[in-house]
Amino acid sequence: MIDREQVLYVARLARLRLTDEEVERMTGELSTILEHIETIGTVDLEDVEPTSHVVELENVLRPDEPRPSLPRDRALEQAPDSDETGFRVPSPSAGQ
Amino acid sequence: MPEAAAHYEPVIGLEIHVQLATKTKMFCSCALSFGEDPNTRTCPVCLGLPGTLPVVNAEAVHYALMVGLALDCEIAPRSIFHRKNYFYPDLPKGYQVSQYDIPICGPGRLGDIRIHRAHLEEDAAKLVHAGESGRIHSADSSVVDFNRGGTPLVEIVTEPDVRSAAQASDWLRLLRVTLRQLGVSDVNMEEGSLRCDANVSIRPQGSTELGTKTELKNMNSFRFLERGIEAEIARQESIVSEGGQVTQETLHFDPRTGSISSLRSKEEAHDYRYFPEPDLVALAPTEEMVDRARAALPELPAARAARLEGDLGLHPDDARLLAFRTELGDLFESTLAADGSHPRGVANWVTGELLSRLGEREPAQTALEPAALARLVAMVEDGDVSGSAAKEVLGVLVEDGGDPEAIVEQRGLAKAGGDELEAIVEQAMADNADAVEKIRGGNPKAIGAIVGAVMKATKGTADGGEVQRLVRERIES
Amino acid sequence: MSDATELTGAQAAGEIAAGKLSAPELFEAYRERAAGEELNAYLWVAEDAPAVPADAPLGGVPVAVKDLFCTEGVPSQAGSRILEGYRPPYTSTAVERLAAAGAPILGKTNMDEFAMGSSNENSGFGPVLNPWDTGRVPGGSSGGSAAAVAAGLAPWAIGTDTGGSVRQPASLCGVVGLRPTYGAISRYGMIAFASSLDQAGPLTRDVTDSALLLRHMAGADPCDSTSTGLPEEVALPSAERLDGLTFGVPPQLTGEGIEPGVREVFDATLRRIEELGGSLEEIELPHSEQAIAAYYVIAPAEASANLARFDGVRYGRRANGAGDLLSLYEQTREEGFGDEVKRRIMIGTYALSSGYYDAYYGSAQRVRTKIAEDFRAAYEKVDLIVTPTSPTVAFGLGEKTDDPLAMYLLDFCTVPMPLAGIPAISIPGGLSEGLPVGIQLAGPAFSENRILNAAYALEQAIGFDGSAARA
């Protein structure tokens, strides 16, 4: 179960602006989905190790050797807003 | 508020971010940036382009192991990376790849402060705020420069063992010289390769539980660190002594005004949603990796100070100074290598007269030869040359080099003594009969005039004590 | 020329090598079909054939590539409006390897936005139609690649499989879809959905083509720390019988929920396995019942972080007129992401948020361990596991869009394998109501050659005819 307040909190964490209609729908949909997910609770998981990865590799390391970086115009090419030196954004301090 | 200070005990823990001096970034092969033009040291990986993946820099791991061993940390047999999630323009992926519950370096100690942990992570990019960039922007816009983004960091977290601002900056100096000695970082606070945050709380003297702590961010010099912590302790003491409550928050110290202000947090709710980074596999330092790191460790300042004090019987202050000023310590030891019979004497000359003559220079930047310094100290110890004369000789050795005996010869600085000196003393007494009378009249101070005349005649090579003895002999007889 | 597009990839490569077919002409024939298609399978089609070295093993037979593979200078949008028009400055390892082997890129295929979906109705650029019945979905998320191969709009294609996104559309479109062992193919340059589950794989007309593409895509990659490659060279399958092979049949994935028509084709396939000398054995996969639940925690959790980079700062879409930074983020993501993507970001963010991690993400990871143990135990007894790929044939467009959970639950046959990181293939087993039914063969990690050989033997015996969809 998840309530409207939690939906709004999570949406803020995820930087998603939801319309009131979306918040309503999400609250219902997520509750149904989470209800199913909670069937996990029926499994006995006492001292079972979590698996975050199926690969058994360890210590995959890269030699400390420089490779050419992108030319700046290439790096900035896809930016929605930039000046000749970098990516432009509203100042975090401003507004907010 | 010394009055309040008597009632409250500060409890301080430090968090230090150290930029590693590898050739490339933590997770990509971009060369590290040293003030190049903005965004000229980036690639698809450190720009966080869709589809890119991190690959760990082997040298960063090697450096982290060196730091861990230097801080007596337990090296984790297996550690993993986590994602720390929050939105900010200097964080291209929307998360920082860091270490969370299993850091590469566990509990350790440096000097009198226990280390809680040390872990590897990637540095954020730089936000150039309007104006700072020197170009015209709308007042409320910033430009992101990703050159610094992805620089390898070791974050060192201490236990809350620090009890004063002075102790904090002393200890940070020890850490800094230790890291420099390791050669893993430029440790330059002004340039941000060494950054220190402090967690500060106070508690009633004698109490053992911890008060609410505040976090003081990024004080970029030892002075600011000290002043910042002092100001925060004072602030908390005044709050508490007025019956108030300290609130947990992140604070910024403004060195210009000496004032402390609350920082707006990056994520209003500090809910970083850490979870294991699925794009990386575990770090499990092999015996061979750890041995390689151990083999790369030089003698560290704390150990050197202990050795100089213990084995050579140096005064603790001299030992510490020689250990922390690596080049000075090296000169000291090579001087002893030439002649090891007067460790204390050499230490006094190196940490005293020589240090003051060096000014900004390191010994290597002067003409001074360790062997020459060894001979000079020996001459002093054997009484062949007076202290003031030896200082003059040292001056020559530092500026022009050469052989101390020869310099003493040329300048006629050999200590005057024997019949010659007695004759000079008697002449001086004759020339200063009135002074002799005053002494006989019970005014010992008058002897100064006679000694002065003798020194003048011997160009300072005479031994003051010897001269006084000869004068008294003659007056009393 | 149209008969050239009737050839499989391997056959075409053979004709080219024998000098009976010109690579540029083949490319042009497919380019025309792709440019003129009406299934909305392609989001971008190449202009002209790049030069291919004469000795290249794949001879210049072009490949259709799922939109989420980054390709330098070519739109790579992962089916999302938030990446509309995005042209990356680099190419994914898998696509680079194929190009080097002589399979140049023919076009970018449509997909569910960020690979989140099982029907291709979640694409930001409109749904893909199933060539067997344009009123039905092709499956997802690699629906564009599956439909393109089925309809003869490409000789072969590649997609990605996180919870079934290669196998399920292959099943619904009547083609062969292979999900290799996790790590066999580099993920570098694949726009990530769920990093610990994503794996690229071929969608082809037959099993031989599947083996051929896998051979040239697989390999450890210094740019992907989790890539291992395959321990042995991928052999072209040749087995005609299944003697000595034991096939496990798990009731959990073959009983309840499988629609009758699919069940019939599956039972017929089991009989064929025995005719070919293979033996059947019932095995238990007890925790596969929680697989969907675990999957819909782990995948969204990883996705919530993987999709945080779409913030309108460095590339892609940025909302207009957003004032401060917070509005810039929130409006950009609100406008750029579709409903399903938002839903999964919400689930994932919630599952990781403070106070819920252990109950959701932590437990899901433990269930994942149990599922892997189930498979390990099963493969002590059997060589391969056989199930239907999808419990249903292709369903009607819009039929299931209003019930997300119902749609999720359809993945129950394909989701357990990715959680365990093991390989599985879907091959056409026959038709039900004139629509293809896929049969899934799963094996232990790195058993690709065993799977391909068994699939090949079955394929020959079944003799499925997919030409109707290419007409």
Ligand SMILES: [Mg+2]
């Ligand atoms: Mg940190």
Ligand SMILES: [Zn+2]
């Ligand atoms: Zn880079």
